[in-house]
Amino acid sequence: MSLKLYNTQTRTIExxxxxxxxxxxxxxxxxxxxxxxxxxxxxxxxxxxxxxKSLTYLGYKVNRVMxxxxxxxxxxxxxxxxxxxxxxxxxxxxxxxxxxxxxxNAFKKDCERLNVTWPQTVVxxxxxxxxxIKFVQSxxxxxxxxxxxxxxxxxxxxxxxxxxxxxxxADEMVVGAREGVEEDFNKRNQNDFALWFTKSKFESxxxxxxxxxxxxxxxxxxxxxxxxxxxxGEYLDIHCGGVDNIFPHHTNEIAQTESYLxxxxxxxxxxxxxxxxxxxxxxxxKGEFTTIxxxxxxxxxxxxxxxxxxxxxxxxxxVFSYERLDGAASAYKKLTNKIENLQKSATGELNKDLILKxxxxxxxxxENDINTSLALTCVYDVLKDENLxxxxxxxxxxxxxxxxxxxxxxxNTAKVNDDLHEYILQKIELRKQAKAQKNYAxxxxxxxxxxxxxxxxxxxxxxxxxxxx
Ligand code: AMP
Ligand code: ZN
Numbered sequence: 095m096s097l098k099l100y101n102t103q104t105r106t107i108e109x110x111x112x113x114x115x116x117x118x119x120x121x122x123x124x125x126x127x128x129x130x131x132x133x134x135x136x137x138x139x140x141x142x143x144x145x146x147k148s149l150t151y152l153g154y155k156v157n158r159v160m161x162x163x164x165x166x167x168x169x170x171x172x173x174x175x176x177x178x179x180x181x182x183x184x185x186x187x188x189x190x191x192x193x194x195x196x197x198x199n200a201f202k203k204d205c206e207r208l209n210v211t212w213p214q215t216v217v218x219x220x221x222x223x224x225x226x227i228k229f230v231q232s233x234x235x236x237x238x239x240x241x242x243x244x245x246x247x248x249x250x251x252x253x254x255x256x257x258x259x260x261x262x263x264a265d266e267m268v269v270g271a272r273e274g275v276e277e278d279f280n281k282r283n284q285n286d287f288a289l290w291f292t293k294s295k296f297e298s299x300x301x302x303x304x305x306x307x308x309x310x311x312x313x314x315x316x317x318x319x320x321x322x323x324x325x326x327g328e329y330l331d332i333h334c335g336g337v338d339n340i341f342p343h344h345t346n347e348i349a350q351t352e353s354y355l356x357x358x359x360x361x362x363x364x365x366x367x368x369x370x371x372x373x374x375x376x377x378x379x380k381g382e383f384t385t386i387x388x389x390x391x392x393x394x395x396x397x398x399x400x401x402x403x404x405x406x407x408x409x410x411x412x413v414f415s416y417e418r419l420d421g422a423a424s425a426y427k428k429l430t431n432k433i434e435n436l437q438k439s440a441t442g443e444l445n446k447d448l449i450l451k452x453x454x455x456x457x458x459x460x461e462n463d464i465n466t467s468l469a470l471t472c473v474y475d476v477l478k479d480e481n482l483x484x485x486x487x488x489x490x491x492x493x494x495x496x497x498x499x500x501x502x503x504x505x506n507t508a509k510v511n512d513d514l515h516e517y518i519l520q521k522i523e524l525r526k527q528a529k530a531q532k533n534y535a536x537x538x539x540x541x542x543x544x545x546x547x548x549x550x551x552x553x554x555x556x557x558x559x560x561x562x563x
Contacts, residue, residue: 097152097461099332100409102259102340102363107463110362112331118154119326120146121360122213123318123335123343126163127197128182131204132383133399133414134369134376138336140400141366141408141464143210145334147497148460159325160213164194164220165301166291166314173278173288173313177299190300194218204386207396209499215325219317222324223303226312229320229354230289230305238353243280244293246307248350250285259345259363287346288313315346323351330360337365338375367411376414384414392416397500398423404466404498426500432477433491433502442483443552443561452476452490460497469498485562489515514562518549522558525551 097110112118122142125131131139149156169175182193198218205212230246233239238252250256278288291299292310302309322330335344344363351359368375376383386396402422406412452472459468476482476490488503495502521540528536541551550561 095458095461097149098463099362099364100463101361102365108362112154113329113361116154118149118156118331119329120149120156120158120332120334121318121322121326121330122158122160122333123339124160124162124216125197125201126167126178126378127194127201128178129197129378130383130385130387131201132376132378132385133389134383135336135378136204136208136210136386136399137369137403137412138334138366139205139210140208140403141466142334142364143205143208143499144404144408144466144497145332145364145464146211146213147499148464151497152457152460157215157326158213159215159217159322161318161321162194162198162216162218163314163317164190164198164218166219166312166317168314177311179301180299183300191220194220204396207386207390208400209397209501211499217321217325219312219321220301222317222321223312225320225324226290226316227303227305229316229323229350230312232354233289233350236353238350239289240282241307242282244308245280245288245310246290247281247286248289248346248353249282250287250349251283253349253353256285256349257345258348259340285342287315287342289316289350315343316350318343319347319351319354323355328355328357328359332362332364333360334364334366337367340365366408369412369414371414389419394419394423395426398426401426401470401500404470404500407467408464429473429477430500430502433488436477436484436488437503440484440488440562442485444489444559445483445486446559448479448482448486449490449493453493456490456494456497466498469494473498473502518544518560522551522560526558 098107099110100107122139125135125139146156146158164179165177167178169178169181179190179193182197183190186193188196202212204210230239233248234241234246237249239246239248241247290305290307290310290312292305292308299311302311322333333344333347340363348359370376371384386399389396389399399419399422402414402419403412405422405425452475455475456469456472459465459472462468473491473494476487476494479487482490491502521544525537525540528534528540544551544560548562552559552561
């Protein structure tokens with residue numbers, strides 16, 4: 095099998111082909127750091143983490159970039175309302191940059207607790223102002239943008255197809271936060287969007303920069319496009335976000351980026367469905383939401399929440415309740431207890447055939463549009479299989495946990511196992527080289543050294559494997 099992913103743009107499950115074979119350029123929209131991330135936001139980041147780790151597991155080298163939105167995201171997604179960062183600063187009597195730093199660190203801590211790996215490149219939006227200005231200037235020169243009332247807007251009427259992600263179906267569009275929607279009379283078309291603001295009702299905007307159009311600040315959409323181009327180049331493989339980002343954010347990103355480049359930009363759009371409460375969408379702007387801190391306060395292990403996320407497919411909406419989380423927490427505890435018991439009596443030689451069989455099953459689950467619940471089932475199947483000795487079962491579970499990241503083996507033991515495995519493989523390789531050079535004394539010395547350390551080498555026609563005594 096090969097990797098298949100659902101692509102929002104084509105509304106089909108497609109075979110994944112990266113622009114450069116073996117490499118993936120992946121962009122993920124980062125958090126707006128005006129408040130704590132809620133567990134809904136974190137569902138999106140858990141699933142993006144699983145996607146990145148799945149790609150790596152499947153052999154790709156992943157180059158992933160994420161922005162931190164610290165300016166320009168207004169309380170209404172259609173360029174209305176005040177800047178969310180400013181609202182956060184006013185709420186907490188702090189400066190915007192203090193708010194940004196505090197909530198970026200809080201988000202980082204949440205990611206750590208959920209075993210979400212911090213992306214290789216993380217870029218605060220305020221660090222790329224010159225790039226936005228150049229981008230906007232070029233759109234003006236190419237005739238895709240206009241100045242009105244002091245602001246610069248993108249003119250959607252210049253495009254053949256603006257709704258490439260939404261297929262003109264209003265009911266298919268998952269529209270983001272719409273509170274505070276007001277008509278902006280500067281716009282020529284209803285869907286035109288701001289690229290750069292110099293005039294807004296909110297003159298108290300704290301962060302402003304000089305630009306050819308006056309003192310102002312960038313629109314939210316231009317940030318992701320410019321950061322992606324700067325760090326990942328003109329051809330992007332995968333762009334991710336929650337479904338509320340489909341319209342207008344990602345629709346606008348495509349409009350401006352492809353107008354700027356003059357060619358197709360991103361091949362796969364990967365969107366994660368929302369985590370909802372029983373009363374509807376969980377949202378930061380509603381003010382009441384559940385955080386990882388709250389779950390910890392209530393006695394939950396954050397990884398039980400990760401397990402809760404993995405039990406469902408990323409394209410299905412997920413309803414959160416404490417009762418459901420209790421179910422995941424109890425399954426997680428049972429699973430880790432079982433594995434812990436297995437570790438106490440770890441014996442047996444690694445069985446290569448069975449390793450391959452289960453790794454293939456696990457890969458198939460990932461390749462099937464990142465089917466995490468099937469991938470989790472592989473762990474249970476390994477534990478159930480009586481033909482698997484405990485060392486082979488533990489080896490497989492540790493291998494699957496590279497993607498699941500549930501600390502299925504006690505973290506320290508896992509690290510030791512990993513290091514030991516690497517060490518033994520290196521020794522086997524050195525012994526092979528010694529034999530090839532007819533240095534049998536050295537080859538024997540390596541074998542004896544390992545024997546003393548409790549490792550028996552087994553030579554077969556296919557090569558050398560080992561057994562831990
Ligand atoms: P924000 O901090 O509002 O910019 O959102 C950060 C990420 O969380 C974005 O990718 C959103 O699409 C995503 N998101 C927002 N609300 C939810 C939710 N209830 N469930 C899952 N993801 C969400
Ligand atoms: Zn974005």
